[in-house]
Amino acid sequence: MEELGNLMHGFSVALTLPNLGFMLVGVTLGVLIGVLPGLGGANGIAILLPLTFSMNPTSAIIMLSCIYWGALFGGAITSILFNIPGEPWSVATTFDGHPMAQQGKAAQALTAAFTSSFVGALFAVLLITFLAPLLAKFALKFGPAEFFAVQLLTFCSFVGMSKEPPAKTLASMMLGFALAAVGMDTVTGQLRMTYGIPDLLKGFDFLIAVIGLFGIGEILLTMEEGLAFKGKSAKISFKVVLQTWGEIARHWKTFLRSTAIGCWMGITPGGATPASFMAYGVARRMANRPADFGKGEIQGVIAPETAAHAAGTSALLPMLTLGIPGSPTAAVLLGGLLIWGLQPGPMLFVEQKDFVWGLIASMYLGNLVGLLVVLTTVPWWAAILRVPFSVIAPVIIVICAIGAYTVHSSMFDVFLMLAFGVAGYLFKKLKYPLAPLVLALVLGDMAEASFRQAMLLSQGSLGIFWSNPLVGGIAGLALALLVWPAFSAIRERLRPRSDSPVPDAT
Amino acid sequence: MNEPASASGQEIGTRWPELAVAAALMALSGLVIADSLRVGIGWADDGPRAGYFPFFIGLLLLAASGWTFIVQLLRWRAEDPVFAERSQIGLVFAVLWPTLVYVMLVHPIGIYFASLLLIAYFMRRYGKYGWTAVTLVSIGVPLVFFLVFERWFLVPLPKGPIERLFGL
Numbered sequence: 001m002e003e004l005g006n007l008m009h010g011f012s013v014a015l016t017l018p019n020l021g022f023m024l025v026g027v028t029l030g031v032l033i034g035v036l037p038g039l040g041g042a043n044g045i046a047i048l049l050p051l052t053f054s055m056n057p058t059s060a061i062i063m064l065s066c067i068y069w070g071a072l073f074g075g076a077i078t079s080i081l082f083n084i085p086g087e088p089w090s091v092a093t094t095f096d097g098h099p100m101a102q103q104g105k106a107a108q109a110l111t112a113a114f115t116s117s118f119v120g121a122l123f124a125v126l127l128i129t130f131l132a133p134l135l136a137k138f139a140l141k142f143g144p145a146e147f148f149a150v151q152l153l154t155f156c157s158f159v160g161m162s163k164e165p166p167a168k169t170l171a172s173m174m175l176g177f178a179l180a181a182v183g184m185d186t187v188t189g190q191l192r193m194t195y196g197i198p199d200l201l202k203g204f205d206f207l208i209a210v211i212g213l214f215g216i217g218e219i220l221l222t223m224e225e226g227l228a229f230k231g232k233s234a235k236i237s238f239k240v241v242l243q244t245w246g247e248i249a250r251h252w253k254t255f256l257r258s259t260a261i262g263c264w265m266g267i268t269p270g271g272a273t274p275a276s277f278m279a280y281g282v283a284r285r286m287a288n289r290p291a292d293f294g295k296g297e298i299q300g301v302i303a304p305e306t307a308a309h310a311a312g313t314s315a316l317l318p319m320l321t322l323g324i325p326g327s328p329t330a331a332v333l334l335g336g337l338l339i340w341g342l343q344p345g346p347m348l349f350v351e352q353k354d355f356v357w358g359l360i361a362s363m364y365l366g367n368l369v370g371l372l373v374v375l376t377t378v379p380w381w382a383a384i385l386r387v388p389f390s391v392i393a394p395v396i397i398v399i400c401a402i403g404a405y406t407v408h409s410s411m412f413d414v415f416l417m418l419a420f421g422v423a424g425y426l427f428k429k430l431k432y433p434l435a436p437l438v439l440a441l442v443l444g445d446m447a448e449a450s451f452r453q454a455m456l457l458s459q460g461s462l463g464i465f466w467s468n469p470l471v472g473g474i475a476g477l478a479l480a481l482l483v484w485p486a487f488s489a490i491r492e493r494l495r496p497r498s499d500s501p502v503p504d505a506t
Numbered sequence: 507m508n509e510p511a512s513a514s515g516q517e518i519g520t521r522w523p524e525l526a527v528a529a530a531l532m533a534l535s536g537l538v539i540a541d542s543l544r545v546g547i548g549w550a551d552d553g554p555r556a557g558y559f560p561f562f563i564g565l566l567l568l569a570a571s572g573w574t575f576i577v578q579l580l581r582w583r584a585e586d587p588v589f590a591e592r593s594q595i596g597l598v599f600a601v602l603w604p605t606l607v608y609v610m611l612v613h614p615i616g617i618y619f620a621s622l623l624l625i626a627y628f629m630r631r632y633g634k635y636g637w638t639a640v641t642l643v644s645i646g647v648p649l650v651f652f653l654v655f656e657r658w659f660l661v662p663l664p665k666g667p668i669e670r671l672f673g674l
Contacts, residue, residue: 050661051661165574167570167571167573167574167577168570168574170566170569170570171528171531171567171570171571171574174535174563174564174566174567174570175531175534175567177560177563178534178535178538178560178563178564178567181538181559181560181563185545185556187556188555188556190545190556192541192542192545192556192557192560193537193538193541193542193560195537195541216605219601220598220601220602223594223597223598223600223601224590224594224597224598388633389632390628390629390631390632390633390635391625391628391629391633391643393601393628394604394621394624394625394627394628394629395625395647397601397605397608397624398617398621398624398625398647398648398651401608401609401612401617401621402617402651402655402663405612405617405663405664406655406661406663409662411612411613411664414609414612415609418605418606418609421605422602425598426523426527427527429520429523429589429590430520430523430524430527430589432527448559451554451559452554452559455554460549460554
């Protein structure tokens with residue numbers, strides 16, 4: 001099969017010594033980022049992105065994606081040992097992971113978590129290997145109208161499927177679009193919404209927004225919990241690893257279910273966080289003893305970790321083939337691709353074979369390296385977290401500030417980061433989802449460009465979005481998802497009230 | 507339940523923050539709409555004008571945040587979930603103000619010295635460390651960053667008068 005040949009070629013690209021070195025560095029940094037609050041996957045990659053400008057894009061994306069895998073692994077460590085999720089997608093892992101640690105089974109919990117992550121990621125990468133080229137070929141048929149329809153679908157599904165109030169999701173997304181529109185309009189050259197402030201000429205950079213929203217905002221939120229980390233300790237011996245592997249092999253159905261959930265949530269933009277919660281919920285409902293969940297049931301660790309890692313990895317599938325990131329972190333990676341001058345989408349598979357297949361090959365390797373690294377170094381990470389918050393917090397702030405500055409060498413950006421930090425704090429407290437904001441900020445210009453190109457082709461008629469079954473189908477689905485919350489709310493109202501004393505006559 | 511939200515005096519409800527954020531978003535949407543009208547929202551010969559897309563974005567933002575605003579007003583008397591306790595807000599500001607000062611100091615005195623001050627402040631004020639530990643870490647960390655960013659990645663960071671004295 002053509003894919004296997006390409007994959008082998010990719011391995012030859014990835015297995016060079018420098019790239020292996022980048023993998024190792026990336027994974028280690030990633031675990032560190034996953035473990036520290038305030039430095040999340042999306043945020044950490046955003047900070048390190050400008051530093052990779054001098055590297056060649058293939059090595060850069062290998063390193064950055066390995067940071068992503070490391071963060072996916074690392075979030076579990078603090079969840080299990082400290083009951084503090086290092087990443088939003090590790091929250092569900094705390095439900096059963098920490099009780100297990102409290103019962104002295106920390107090593108089993110950690111092994112289960114890491115192995116689940118690895119399995120989830122492996123499935124997702126296999127999916128990418130075989131599905132991506134197909135999807136890319138399919139996407140070659142896409143014109144601007146189709147691309148806009150897909151982007152519309154993404155945004156509408158966020159509004160429709162979000163568990164936050166749709167008004168807030170919509171507001172958050174529109175804010176992202178508005179921020180993306182500030183600056184010079186590429187088509188007409190006119191300045192939009194700069195209001196005479198020279199620093200706004202270049203518009204709002206999504207990196208600054210991500211560092212502020214997810215970095216500073218996270219620190220401000222963590223501050224509410226006070227300044228102390230108290231956690232359990234753990235050491236993983238080889239015997240425990242083998243034992244745990246034997247034990248979790250019994251739960252292969254959970255693995256399959258969670259992987260499916262994860263891959264689905266990664267591809268349809270949802271991301272690792274919703275995937276982990278959904279998988280946990282499904283696993284609990286399907287379990288023999290649902291009451292055991294929350295008290296240290298190992299399935300409660302397997303399910304969310306598999307799903308989160310599968311989602312995080314498969315989020316790269318639509319990112320590479322269609323230019324639609326499936327998660328906030330994938331959005332940052334997408335931004336990186338654009339900065340390096342690589343246009344994600346079907347042409348990437350045609351024109352940049354080295355890059356794409358080197359990346360895909362590195363996903364296999366990176367996850368393997370990640371699993372090994374993380375199994376062997378748990379005690380170190382636990383030790384780092386014993387460094388008191390009074391030292392870690394200012395250091396993280398400094399890192400964020402440096403990260404914000406290095407994007408455009410602009411002090412204004414650092415102030416902006418702070419403003420985004422406060423906004424991130426407020427938004428999180430008031431349940432405004434951040435993912436649509438970031439997504440809209442990254443995709444805003446592309447979505448607008450697709451829209452305008454489509455309008456150009458159709459000479460101003462909106463009918464182009466219904467002109468053929470493909471684009472019409474996608475657009476229709478988008479609108480359906482958009483009105484879904486309104487529809488189900490109305491259905492709830494119309495349902496007969498069940499609190500009447502008279503039983504229903506059925 | 508119509509108890510006043512701050513019955514214990516210790517908690518801050520979400521009502522006012524919700525209104526404030528919704529109002530701020532509405533104001534932002536006003537800026538977006540105003541500028542889009544200025545640039546032009548109609549149709550030129552070759553497609554929509556620059557303000558077309560942002561105009562509708564602004565409208566949607568206005569609608570969405572306006573909805574949130576109105577819903578919050580309608581729910582004014584209902585039970586008010588806790589936004590945060592006063593002590594928690596205090597902690598948040600305890601990080602926010604020093605960070606603001608830090609960012610303001612980066613330009614005049616350079617990022618390395620500003621970082622030194624920030625770390626030292628936190629360690630001293632909240633960690634209650636002795637002066638040896640404080641000095642070691644607050645000098646050590648910026649030094650590491652200097653070596654990593656300036657020498658290894660060759661990325662210049664803002665420097666102030668003291669670095670210029672050293673000829674860096």
